[in-house]
Amino acid sequence: MRAGDRVGLWLPNSPEWLVLFLACARIGAIAVSIDTRFRAHEIADIVARAGCSVLALSPGFKALDFAGILAEVPDATLAGVAHTIVVDAGHDARRLPGAVRPYAALLAGAPDTRPPAGADARCVIFTTSGTTSAPKFACHVQGAVTRHARDVARGFGFDAPGAAVLQALPLCGVFGFTQALAALAGGARVVMQPVFEASACVASIERHGITHMCGGDDKVARMLDATPRTPRFRRCATSRTRASTRRSRTSPSAPPRAGWCCAACTA
Numbered sequence: 001m002r003a004g005d006r007v008g009l010w011l012p013n014s015p016e017w018l019v020l021f022l023a024c025a026r027i028g029a030i031a032v033s034i035d036t037r038f039r040a041h042e043i044a045d046i047v048a049r050a051g052c053s054v055l056a057l058s059p060g061f062k063a064l065d066f067a068g069i070l071a072e073v074p075d076a077t078l079a080g081v082a083h084t085i086v087v088d089a090g091h092d093a094r095r096l097p098g099a100v101r102p103y104a105a106l107l108a109g110a111p112d113t114r115p116p117a118g119a120d121a122r123c124v125i126f127t128t129s130g131t132t133s134a135p136k137f138a139c140h141v142q143g144a145v146t147r148h149a150r151d152v153a154r155g156f157g158f159d160a161p162g163a164a165v166l167q168a169l170p171l172c173g174v175f176g177f178t179q180a181l182a183a184l185a186g187g188a189r190v191v192m193q194p195v196f197e198a199s200a201c202v203a204s205i206e207r208h209g210i211t212h213m214c215g216g217d218d219k220v221a222r223m224l225d226a227t228p229r230t231p232r233f234r235r236c237a238t239s240r241t242r243a244s245t246r247r248s249r250t251s252p253s254a255p256p257r258a259g260w261c262c263a264a265c266t267a
Contacts, residue, residue, distance in 0.1 A: 003028030119143030153186030
C-alpha cells in the first residue's frame with residue numbers, strides 16, 4: 001500500500017477498525033468508512049466511486065452477512081479491489097474480491113519503516129446521508145482530526161484519571177468516530193460494543209466502570225428501560241459521568257457545561 005490508496009473499512013465496532021485506520025494514517029493511505037447498514041447497491045457505489053483498492057470486512061460476524069451482501073455486487077464493480085482483509089476465520093475466500101489476507105497475518109508482518117505521513121495528509125472519508133442524490137464524500141486531513149480529538153477529550157473530560165468510554169456508537173459514523181478518537185487522545189479506556197444492544201450496554205457500564213458515553217435520546221431511553229434498578233442522578237458542574245444526547249452547537253474546545261451525572265460521581 002502507498003500514500004493516497006483508499007482502504008474501505010466495512011466492519012462493526014472492533015479494535016481492528018481503529019488499528020486499521022491508524023495504520024492507514026501512518027502511511028498516508030485514506031480510510032473509507034463504510035456504513036454496516038449499507039446493502040449491495042450502496043456498497044457497489046461507495047467502493048467504486050472512492051476507488052478502494054483494499055476492503056476490510058468481517059465475514060464471520062453473526063449480525064451481518066458481509067459475504068452474502070458482497071456476492072450481490074457485480075464483479076466488474078469490485079475489479080479494482082486488489083486485496084480483501086478479513087478479521088476473522090471461517091470465511092469462504094472464493095466469495096471475496098482480490099487476494100484475501102487474514103488480519104492476523106498483517107499483525108505478524110514486518111514493521112513499516114517509511115516516514116509517517118504529515119498533518120496535511122488526507123486520512124478518512126465519510127459519506128453524507130444521500131437524501132437528495134448519491135452520498136457525497138467528505139475527506140478529512142490528519143491535523144484536523146487530531147486537533148478535534150484533543151479538543152473533545154479536554155472538553156468532555158476523556159482525559160480525566162480513570163476515564164472509561166463506552167463505544168456503542170458505530171465507528172463508521174462521524175459521531176462514533178470522533179468519540180473513539182477523543183477517547184484515545186485523552187488516554188481513556190474504550191469498551192467496544194459491536195452493535196448497540198441496550199442490556200449489553202448497561203452490563204458493560206457496570207462491569208467496566210464506564211464514566212463516559214455519548215448517544216441519542218432514543219439509545220439512552222432504551223438503556224434506562226433495560227436497567228433493572230432506577231439510577232440516581234444529580235446535577236453537577238464538573239461531571240465525570242456525562243451523557244451527551246444531542247449534537248453540540250458550540251466549539252468542541254469549549255468547557256463542558258453542567259450536566260446530569262450519576263450518584264457515584266465525586267465531583
